Amino acid sequence: MTTAPKALKDLVQNFHNKTAIIGIIGMGYVGLPLALRYAEAGFKVVGLDINSDYVNRINASQSYITHIPAEKIESAVKSKKLVATLDYQELQSCDAIIICVPTPLSKHRDPDLSYVINTTDAILPHLRAGQIVSLESTTYPGTTDEELLPRLESRGFKVGRDLFLVFSPEREDPGNPKFHTQTIPKVCGGVTPQCLELGIALYSGVIDQVVPVSSTRAAEMTKLLENIHRAVNIGLVNEMKIVADKMDIDIYEVIQAAATKPFGFTAYYPGPGLGGHCIPIDPFYLTWKAKEYGMHTKFIELAGEINTSMPNWVVEKLTEALNQRLLSVKNARILVMGIAYKKNINDMRESPAVQIMEILRAKGAQIQYCDPFVPVFPKMREHQFDLTSVKFSAAEIAAYDCVLLATNHDLFDYDLLLKSAKLIVDTRGVYRTPNAKVVKA
Numbered sequence: 001m002t003t004a005p006k007a008l009k010d011l012v013q014n015f016h017n018k019t020a021i022i023g024i025i026g027m028g029y030v031g032l033p034l035a036l037r038y039a040e041a042g043f044k045v046v047g048l049d050i051n052s053d054y055v056n057r058i059n060a061s062q063s064y065i066t067h068i069p070a071e072k073i074e075s076a077v078k079s080k081k082l083v084a085t086l087d088y089q090e091l092q093s094c095d096a097i098i099i100c101v102p103t104p105l106s107k108h109r110d111p112d113l114s115y116v117i118n119t120t121d122a123i124l125p126h127l128r129a130g131q132i133v134s135l136e137s138t139t140y141p142g143t144t145d146e147e148l149l150p151r152l153e154s155r156g157f158k159v160g161r162d163l164f165l166v167f168s169p170e171r172e173d174p175g176n177p178k179f180h181t182q183t184i185p186k187v188c189g190g191v192t193p194q195c196l197e198l199g200i201a202l203y204s205g206v207i208d209q210v211v212p213v214s215s216t217r218a219a220e221m222t223k224l225l226e227n228i229h230r231a232v233n234i235g236l237v238n239e240m241k242i243v244a245d246k247m248d249i250d251i252y253e254v255i256q257a258a259a260t261k262p263f264g265f266t267a268y269y270p271g272p273g274l275g276g277h278c279i280p281i282d283p284f285y286l287t288w289k290a291k292e293y294g295m296h297t298k299f300i301e302l303a304g305e306i307n308t309s310m311p312n313w314v315v316e317k318l319t320e321a322l323n324q325r326l327l328s329v330k331n332a333r334i335l336v337m338g339i340a341y342k343k344n345i346n347d348m349r350e351s352p353a354v355q356i357m358e359i360l361r362a363k364g365a366q367i368q369y370c371d372p373f374v375p376v377f378p379k380m381r382e383h384q385f386d387l388t389s390v391k392f393s394a395a396e397i398a399a400y401d402c403v404l405l406a407t408n409h410d411l412f413d414y415d416l417l418l419k420s421a422k423l424i425v426d427t428r429g430v431y432r433t434p435n436a437k438v439v440k441a
Contacts, residue, residue, distance in 0.1 A: 008194060011130055014095060015201040018042040023094030025119055027054045027084060029065060029277070029347060030136060030170040031100035034206075036072050037181040039081035041206045046094055047084040058084035066346040066373050067175045091126045096202050098134045100170060104281060111140060111285050113147065120151050127155055132164040132198045134188075138223050138282050140289035143167075144216035149191060160192030166199035167216035169223030174276075175345040185209040189219030227282040228300055233268045234279070235303030238310055241270035245317075245440065252429040272406055272427035272441070273310035273352025275341025280307065280350045311355040315363075317441035318404060318425045325423065327401055330364035335390065335400040337417070338407025339371045346373040353406035354383045361385075368400070372411050394420040405430060 014020040022038045024031045027049040035047045049055055057064050061074035076082035091097055101115040116137055123133075133152065135144055144167040149159055157163040168188040173179060186207040190196030196212055203210045213219050237255070244251040251270060259267040274280040283300045290297050319329050341351040348354065357367050369377070370390050377385045390396055392412065397403060397420040405417075408428040418424065418431065424438045431438045 008198070011095060011132075012198060012201040015198075015205055018205060020095035020202075021046065021093055023048060023091045023097045024100060025049070025091075025097065025123070026100035026102075026137075027051070027058060028100065028102075029174050030172050031098075032058075032065060032068060032073075033172060033181045034098065034100065034136075034170075035082055036068070036076055037206050039076035039079070040072075043081065043205070045076070045082045046090050047082060048086070048088065048090065049084065050086065052086060055084040055086055058082070065174070067344070088122050088126050091123055092128060094131065096132045096134065097123060097127075098136060100136045102277065103137045103139050103285070104277075105284055109284050109288075111288050113139065113143065116143070117147060117151075120148055124151065124155055127152070127157065127163065129157065129162045132166065132195070132202055134166045134168050134199060134202065136168055136170040138169055138227070138278060138285070139220060140224070140285040141217040141220040142289065143220060144189075145191065160194045164195040164198045165191045165216075166195050166202075167219045168199060168203060169219060171223075171226075174347050175342065182206065183208055185211050187211045187213060187219050187222050189213045189216040191216055221286075224282055224286045227278045228286065230268075231274065231279050231283045231307065232299055232303040233266070234270070234274060235306040237268045238270045239306050242313060250432065250440075252432060269429070271310070271352065272314045272356060274307045275349065275351045275353075276347065277349045311352050311359060314352075314356055314404075314425070314427055314441045315359045317439060318360075318402060319363075321423060321425060321439040322402060325401075329360065331366065332401045333366045333399065334360055334368070335397065335403045336367065336369040337371075337403055337405045337412060338409050339369050339377075340373055340407050340409075343407055343409045344373070344411075348374065348378055348380065351407075354380070354385075356404065356406060357385065358383060370396075371407070372409065392416075397421050 021044045023046045024035045025048045027047045035045045038045045047058060058073060061070055061077050063070040063073055099119055101119050104112045106112045135148060149165060152159055152163055159165045166188055168186055171184045186203045188199040188203060188210055190199050200210050200212055241251045255267050258265050287297045287300050322329060322332055336353055336357055339351055339353040340347055341349060361367050368390050369387060370392050375389050377387045394416060397417060402423045402425060403421040405424055405426045405428055408430050414430055425441050426438055427441045
């Protein structure tokens with residue numbers, strides 16, 4: 001079962017000359033763009049997912065992610081560079097197995113590694129000598145060494161000799177037109193120097209810059225630092241928004257003015273809460289792991305408290321606005337504009353808009369939503385609404401007691417919205433000019 005040094009060099013060469021076959025597990029917001037990038041670069045890619053709808057739609061050259069055009073999938077599929085499958089056995093032919101599966105939190109805000117562990121266990125029967133396994137799912141420092149390494153070696157392989165193992169965190173930003181998979185630098189840490197060498201070879205053919213670090217733990221911590229940095233600064237600016245609101249100061253004016261300083265300041269913008277799979281979740285992976293070392297991550301937890309409280313603050317502002325118009329939240333007709341977690345995408349993960357909808361529904365409000373990127377409210381693990389997106393029109397908007405602007409998609413006609421709505425609660429700073437119809441939240 002031993003892989004000779006020559007075989008290792010041959011595998012590195014296979015990545016360089018693009019004859020290696022790449023297996024990617026998880027065809028979601030991380031795995032699909034990565035698969036398309038490998039296919040575009042000339043690699044043959046096997047995309048595996050347990051979701052038969054994803055598999056069928058890829059093989060039919062259809063896109064299910066807003067910012068990924070079907071034409072890109074069609075090009076990869078028609079050139080036979082990408083095939084999607086439900087069958088783990090297909091991984092036997094792959095030289096690399098890249099794991100891009102979710103890492104959510106449990107109900108008690110503890111790390112839920114079930115997707116990672118179940119996926120690792122599922123690939124074990126199909127491993128062979130001379131493969132590299134890369135975990136891209138965001139997780140706490142030590143996951144690769146403590147969870148994946150012993151599982152891989154339980155099959156009789158020696159990592160660093162027979163099999164190779166790296167952690168290389170995903171850095172996708174769905175819908176960001178400035179950066180894409182190829183241009184975002186890729187951090188990579190290996191269990192051994194040989195693992196790192198192969199990891200660099202794996203990614204350097206499709207990513208412009210690969211950033212090697214000393215270990216998988218350093219790579220895991222790097223990803224957490226990136227997201228914690230954002231979470232803490234968003235928590236700060238959300239708190240500043242509340243303070244500025246009490247003082248009748250426009251927080252967006254303040255941020256724009258501060259951003260003119262050419263050093264020492266980075267602009268972050270407030271909102272109705274945190275959304276997406278990373279920022280609301282990843283900081284708590286470090287919080288959980290730090291307890292093992294007797295550490296209490298005060299900044300992280302405080303930022304989390306502020307950010308998770310924002311949906312309730314928005315509802316309070318909406319309630320006050322209705323009260324001033326002699327209306328109650330109960331039985332009020334409320335239209336939520338935009339329910340994706342950020343603008344111009346259809347990603348619903350951890351969307352604060354949905355949390356606000358649940359709070360308002362619990363208070364007896366009649367909720368509808370308008371989102372061109374989400375025509376039908378999707379099935380979600382924790383949130384259930386039997387709703388479809390209403391038509392954006394003057395007559396439709398005028399029929400509601402309040403319009404809650406939760407996600408500021410570019411497709412919305414904001415002039416028409418302002419003209420037609422009776423009341424707008426703006427959580428995104430779209431309307432900067434004072435208007436009796438608009439309440440900032």
